[in-house]
Amino acid sequence: MSLVIFNGSPRGTGSNSKLMADSFLKGFTAESSEESKVFYLIKKKDLELHKEEFKNAEKVIFIFPLYTDAMPGMVKEFFEEAEEYNSENKKIGFIVHSGFPEAIHSECLAEYLKRFAEIIKAEYTGTVIAGGSEALKFTDEKMQNKKLAPFYALGSRYASNSKFDSEITENLSKIRRFNGFILVILKICISLGIFNINWNKILKKNGSMDKRLAKPYKNI
CATH class of the missing domain: 3.40.50.360 (Flavodoxin domain)
Incomplete structure (x- = not known):
């Protein structure tokens, strides 16, 4: 086979x-x-x-x-x-x-x-x-x-x-959905920007860091 x-x-x-x-x-x-x-x-x-x-x-x-x-x-x-x-x-x-x-x-x-x-x-x-x-x-x-x-x-x-x-x-697939305690920890990590570290590296590498919050279609 x-x-x-x-x-x-x-x-x-x-x-x-x-x-x-x-x-x-x-x-x-x-x-x-x-x-x-x-x-x-x-x-x-x-x-x-x-x-x-x-x-x-x-x-x-x-x-x-x-x-x-x-x-x-x-x-x-x-x-x-x-x-x-x-x-x-x-x-x-x-x-x-x-x-x-x-x-x-x-x-x-x-x-x-x-x-x-x-x-x-x-x-x-x-x-x-x-x-x-x-x-x-x-x-x-x-x-x-x-x-x-x-x-x-x-x-x-x-x-x-x-x-x-x-x-x-x-x-x-054992983590199906986060429980309450994990969610609290995640919110703290988000507020500290921990999850953005690698994404920010990619943005900086491509010269797009200053455009990351752009909303080009907001007023269309």
Whole structure:
């Protein structure tokens, strides 16, 4: 059998999706000799190749970030292309991650993804929801490896039965919604500007710090 992973992040090879997919594949290939491939949906010129690979693959995983409580446009576009195929013999799963630590943000999308699998008549192997992913690229190697370890384990377990391990999946989405005490701490951090430190670095790097509060369409 063959496994094909589609990376649906607009950041392509510079994405957190790639870090997670790489870790997943390391775990997968450590336990399986099956063929595996990775494709980037951001490469629009390869659309026909992507469609052909999707059509022929026996196992497919889409990994992408949560965008405005849904998915990147390129992922939705590809889903619409893929709806024309009858995928009765295909296993399909999804890994959705976001900067939000709480899993509740991605739950509606998970329901849609399950429905998409039903529409194309594929065997739905689950949706993994991983929160707090934006911090991955800002951490040192030791911390990054720690955060990616669950994805390695997920790939390792997937190699045995082509399904996402329920215990690992539940652990990755264990923070469904913050409780009262955590919310108080978060409000303090917001007031101190702690969450803006990395964003401000990016703004300064691009010479946009003074424009961060601009409202160009306010009076239209």
